[in-house]
Amino acid sequence: MMDSVLIANIISFLALFFTFYASSRKEKKKVLFYQTIYMIMMLSTNIILKAHVAIITNLVAITRNIIVIKDINFKNSRYVFASIVVVFGLIFNNRGIVGFLPIIANLCQTLVIANPKSKDIHIHAALSVSYSVWSIHGLLIQNYVSFATDFINALINIKYLITNKNEWKEKMA
Numbered sequence: 001m002m003d004s005v006l007i008a009n010i011i012s013f014l015a016l017f018f019t020f021y022a023s024s025r026k027e028k029k030k031v032l033f034y035q036t037i038y039m040i041m042m043l044s045t046n047i048i049l050k051a052h053v054a055i056i057t058n059l060v061a062i063t064r065n066i067i068v069i070k071d072i073n074f075k076n077s078r079y080v081f082a083s084i085v086v087v088f089g090l091i092f093n094n095r096g097i098v099g100f101l102p103i104i105a106n107l108c109q110t111l112v113i114a115n116p117k118s119k120d121i122h123i124h125a126a127l128s129v130s131y132s133v134w135s136i137h138g139l140l141i142q143n144y145v146s147f148a149t150d151f152i153n154a155l156i157n158i159k160y161l162i163t164n165k166n167e168w169k170e171k172m173a
Contacts, residue, residue, distance in 0.1 A: 007048055008048045011041055012138075015037075015042055028123055060088075060106060064113060078110055081110045089102065090103075095141070108133070128158050129154075134146070137150075
């Protein structure tokens with residue numbers, strides 16, 4: 001068990017470079033591209049740590065991001081992805097209340113990212129909330145690097161929102 005935790009934390013450490021880079025990008029597709037690389041790496045840590053709901057939500061998020069990056073839009077895709085996350089998240093939940101955190105985090109992102117009308121500022125707002133929830137999940141499943149990375153990512157995205165508040169006000173109007 002301890003070897004698994006160590007391996008997962010090492011992979012999480014390597015993944016942090018991609019997620020920090022994603023959070024510092026302004027363009028939606030670049031954010032999603034680097035976030036997808038990060039999610040693939042985090043998928044492997046969740047497999048190692050047997051976090052079944054996180055595995056499902058990562059798979060859905062990776063698929064969602066690829067579809068958005070490639071501009072493959074189908075009607076109500078955000079609701080389809082959200083439904084998949086909730087249904088399979090509930091079916092495969094092996095961590096009780098902790099298992100609900102990946103569902104919440106993924107829903108927050110999915111409803112914004114899979115919306116073709118969403119702008120970069122909307123994505124950074126969704127990422128702020130999502131990374132906050134993922135950081136709690138990382139702490140509770142003993143993936144301490146993921147906890148720290150996601151917490152810092154939440155702060156980076158909040159800083160982005162504050163720094164670009166004028167742009168945010170314009171796009172939200």
